[in-house]
Amino acid sequence: MTDYTRTHGGHTMTINAPADATEFDPAAFAAFAASDLVLGLDVETRAIVKGGPGHFGPDAGVRLVQFGAPTAAWVLNPLIPEQRRAIAEVLADERRRFVTHTSYDVLAVWSAFGLGLGHRVIDTHLLSKLLAPDERAGHGLKELTGRYLDDGLKQAETALHARMRELAPVGSRAGNNPIDWGWNHLPATDEAFTVYAGLDAVYVRRLLPLLLSRCAPFSHLVRMEAWLAAQSTGITVRGLLLDTLYTRGLLAEFRSEFDQGDQVIRQALGFSGRSPRFAAWLESQVDGFTLPRTEGGQVSTSADSLTALQDAVTAGAARISEEGAAMVAARQRLAATSNTISNLESFLAAADATGRVHPQINTLRARTGRMSITGPALQTLKKHDPRLRHCFRADPGHVLVACDFSQVEVRVAAALSRDRTLMDVIASGVDLHDATATLMYGPGFTKEQRTVSKRATFGTIYGGGAKALAAQTGVPVHVARGVIQRWQRTYPEVIRFGKDIANATTVITGSGRRIPADPDRPYANSNYAIQSTARDLLVAAVYELATTHGLAGALWLFVHDEVIVQVPEQDAEHVRDLLTKVMTSAFRGVPIAADAEILGTHWGRLPQEQAGPSVPEHAGA
Known part of the structure; x- marks a missing residue:
């Protein structure tokens, strides 16, 4: 049997890779599988086409399945019947537990073998997110193993990608094409491929106890989050039935509406509303307002930019020609419909052959x-x-x-801050926003005042200021500032809670969840606790x-x-x-x-x- 040995950080690991049926020793594999109650599980699949049905589409396919213990891994090929049977037996054993990184491998197993691993899986990605909830902390398996173990897995990945670029045909060497080609075509027996696959399973198994020990202070959350992840995977597997006929009909309607809006601009200006020329033309029709620019320095005609322009015109802070106003309305129509078109197209693209989206x-x-x-x-x-x-x-x-x-979230804010006025309003059962508007403006409040009060409630709870409230409601900044001051006087303990928790370096919620504070946004701590x-x-x-x-x-x-x-x-x-x-x-x-x-x-x-x-x-x- 082919085997490879790698040593990183003083730790030696063996990858067993039977190339065919004659090399596979079922007894040796069974002994390995029985040696550890929890095995690292990783799969290598064909390249998944982005935006499609993923593991549930025709492009899906498992090429290798690997099981790992702290010092050894077996890399098996499901296309070889003897190895496929061995894979399925281990996966189907209800006594067996596995550690993976994200649900990718669990979904691939379901797709290839029809086996649901359910609650028999612990996910190191999930553990990492519990330890460091910030998405910027780096939760990829290579990042985590480099942080807690060594860079052996990263080295294996670098070697694999180099091998893919080396073997990719001439027409598949641009950009990321060699990598996609490699996942689909690199021989399953290639040493770089086999070593990378095996080390994935070993490293995820080695990572598990290190993360679990760090999660000990909130181990109850580990159990709950693992349970929730299993339920979520179940939803993904079952999928949602797409009403395909309705979706296609709605897509046709929006495409027609988009084309009509674009035609209005073409007839008036001689070019499309999506053309860069439109932005330059619009700038010439505006006085007293500077249109935002993209990162590339071009005038932005996004929906947000056009809304800001309209708000400025409505407030009398800017002027626009009559034709410019008409073209802005048409361009906003394009922006609104294009987003809906993108959504509808994504629904149809994500549907599998049975019309289910996962x-x-x-x-x-x-x-x-x-x-x-x-x-x-x-x-x-x-x-x-x-x-x-x-x-x-x-x-x-x-x-x-x-x-x-x-x-x-308002109710949670009342509970956490113990603000007696807000608690009494909630306990009374009256409409919360009506009650807030009454406390702020008196019983004769207007509909507009209720809307501003409602926005102030959510904005103030989350540390929003006068500018944000003004942008949301259209009132002048000085009016928004006065509204916020009224709200703060009405519910002072909510404000005090926000100021007190802003000093925390870590927000610890009632469930024991730990959320590191953002030093640049201390006011967000109350948001973290409430949400x-x-x-x-x-x-x-x-x-x-x-x-x-x-x-x-x-x-x-x-x-x-x-x-x-x-x-x-x-x-x-x-x-x-x-x-x-x-x-x-x-x-x-x-x-x-x-x-x-x-x-x-x-x-x-x-x-x-x-x-x-x-x-x-x-x-x-």
Whole structure:
């Protein structure tokens, strides 16, 4: 059998790589697998095409599977039947535990073998994010092993990439092409490929105890986050059914709207609204306002830039010609529709052959632990415009039921600061923003004053200033400053809490989560504490729903403060009531309210007359 030895940092590691069936010794491999209850698990796959179905698409394919102990690894080829059987036996053993880095390997295993590893996996990426939540801290496996062990894995990667560039054909040598070529075509028996693959599994296994020891002060979070990651992987594997006909129809509508807006500009100016000439022309139509510039120094005509221009004109701080105003409106139409077009195209591109999209939930994306969704980015789809959410639907015979917290971050702020006025307002059950507007302006407040009060509530809690409030509401800065001062006088303990926690070098939440402060933004500490606590309240509710009430398999998606489940239609009312009951609680004596609703067959509910091209019985066609 072919084996390779590497020594780094005084630590010697052996990579066993049987090249074919004759070299593979099942008994020796079984003895290795039995030598360690927890094995490092890593896979090498074909290059995944960005923006597509990923592990669930036709380009997916596992080329090597490797298992690692602290001093040895076996690198097996699933295309060789004897080795494939051995791989599957180890993976399917319920007594076996694995350590991986991110969910990539878990999803690849599901794709290639149909085996769900569930709670039998611990993720070193997750542990690293618990230790250092800042995304800039560097959570890649090569970075972590270089930090805690040695640079042997990085050396192996460098050697592998050099080998890929050496062997790549002439037409595949530009940019990153040699690397993509290598993942697809480099011989599985190539020494650089085999050594890199084996060391991946060894190093992730060696890294595990080092990270676990550092997580000991908050080991309960390790267990909860590992559980949550398994649930999120389950959502990815199950996928969301895309209403393909509706999505295609909506895409056609927006493309037509985009073309019409672009034609308005072409007819008036003789060139496209996407042309650099448009920016130069627009600048000549504006007086008293300097349009922002891109990093390359070009005039920016982004949606934000045009909105800022319009706000300046409305406030009388700038002037624009009549034709310029018309062209700005047309260009904004392009910006709005182009973003929607990009979303719709990403939905269709991400769908697998059965019409399912498999988004990945990043459970510890932000410092605070708030989750994000990629492939596609579903957390960006707004409730107030349900057309994009309507692209996703429940399976036949099922409906979607959603529940989200009501003003949870304000409630958490009251609980953490112990501000008696804010706590009394919440306990009274009246509309929070009405009550705040009354306290600030008196019972005769206007609709506009309520809006400003609402914005001031969220902005002030998170350390926002007068300029930010003015930008959000359109009021002059001096008016915004006065609003904030009123708010601070109304809820003084919230302000005191923010000032006190700003001095902390590390924010420690009620759940024990540790969030390093940003020395350049000490005011953000209150944001960290509030947002992270709200996130953990959501996770606690999800845990109860899944473990006590048996809804783990019904979990459909998490979006911000919202949980969506998919259940048989006849169970919808019962589950709606259950969601409301479980997510309605209290935190440090402050009521945490939740609202559940039956969404129906689609995530986004449209008025009946707008349901358009959706044909539920053929949704995946």
